[in-house]
Amino acid sequence: NAGVMQNPRHLVRRRGQEARLRCSPMKGHSHVYWYRQLPEEGLKFMVYLQKENIIDESGMPKERFSAEFPKEGPSILRIQQVVRGDSAAYFCASSLLAVGETQYFGPGTRLLVL
Amino acid sequence: GIQVEQSPPDLILQEGANSTLRCNFSDSVNNLQWFHQNPWGQLINLFYIPSGTKQNGRLSATTVATERYSLLYISSSQTTDSGVYFCAVEQSNSSASKIIFGSGTRLSIRP
Numbered sequence: 073n074a075g076v077m078q079n080p081r082h083l084v085r086r087r088g089q090e091a092r093l094r095c096s097p098m099k100g101h102s103h104v105y106w107y108r109q110l111p112e113e114g115l116k117f118m119v120y121l122q123k124e125n126i127i128d129e130s131g132m133p134k135e136r137f138s139a140e141f142p143k144e145g146p147s148i149l150r151i152q153q154v155v156r157g158d159s160a161a162y163f164c165a166s167s168l169l170a171v172g173e174t175q176y177f178g179p180g181t182r183l184l185v186l
Numbered sequence: 187g188i189q190v191e192q193s194p195p196d197l198i199l200q201e202g203a204n205s206t207l208r209c210n211f212s213d214s215v216n217n218l219q220w221f222h223q224n225p226w227g228q229l230i231n232l233f234y235i236p237s238g239t240k241q242n243g244r245l246s247a248t249t250v251a252t253e254r255y256s257l258l259y260i261s262s263s264q265t266t267d268s269g270v271y272f273c274a275v276e277q278s279n280s281s282a283s284k285i286i287f288g289s290g291t292r293l294s295i296r297p
Contacts, residue, residue: 105284114272115229117284128284161227174219175285177229 074099076166076178077146084184085154093149093181097166104147105175106132106139109161121147154185188213188277192288199263200296207258207291209273217276217285218249220258224269232258232271263295 077096085091097104102123107115117131121141132139136154141147151158161182165175189212199205209218220232233240233247235256240247244264249256260267270290277286 107287114287114289115274117286120284131284163229173217174231174234176231177221179228182227 076164076176078162078164078178078181080181081179082182082184084186086186087155088153091151091154091158091183091185093151093162093164093183095147095149095164095166095178097147097164098168098176101166101168101176103167103169103173104141105165105167106147106149107163107165109163109180111160115163118149151183154183156185159183159185188215188275188286190273190275190286190288192271192273192291194291195289196292196294198294198296201263201265203263203295205260205263205293207260207271207273207293209256209258209275209288211254211256211273211275213254213277215251215275215277218256219274219285220247220256221272221274222267222269223272223290229272260293263293265295265297268293268295 079094104121106118109115119132119139120128124143136152138150161180163180164178167173167175191210193208217236219234222230235247235249237249237251244261246259270292272290273288274285
């Protein structure tokens with residue numbers, strides 16, 4: 073049973089470009105979470121999605137960032153017009169149930185903005 | 187929102203030593219997890235432990251929910267135990283299911 077998969081594992085972008093990060097949850101999991109880890113810091117919640125719905129996006133910047141989890145295919149975190157401050161590790165997690173359930177984390181995507 | 191504090195922030199030990207990492211949280215929780223982030227950045231689930239005690243090999247964890255803290259014990263440390271240990275909680279009465287991470291304890295095991 074494959075775990076949470078993220079790709080790419082590393083992504084380099086120049087300022088102003090777009091970054092697309094993908095996350096495939098564990099089989100059978102319909103709850104997906106995105107977290108960001110800035111260098112030398114802990115993980116910070118960004119957004120929580122279920123299939124075709126954004127449930128909580130309270131941790132996501134209001135501009136340039138968007139997330140989706142379509143009926144078919146992986147969840148996508150999209151960052152438009154990237155800036156150097158977007159450089160971070162972006163982790164995706166999935167869970168079987170919504171509340172009180174273990175979240176399983178993917179290996180992360182390390183975004184570097186030049 | 188809920189506050190999660192971990193101590194100590196940094197810990198340097200010789201191989202073979204034992205250690206105790208602490209996590210305090212400011213409100214009641216549905217869920218508490220301990221993670222190990224290895225030097226390559228990978229996050230590894232160690233324990234899901236909203237209450238009680240669990241053991242897995244050289245690692246064990248105890249959460250006392252009524253007193254709002256959790257402890258992670260590492261015995262007979264090995265160099266591969268190095269990395270950052272995070273405590274993460276899901277607040278009770280939260281329908282959003284996001285988890286809040288502490289700032290971590292950075293553990294370095296010297297050979």
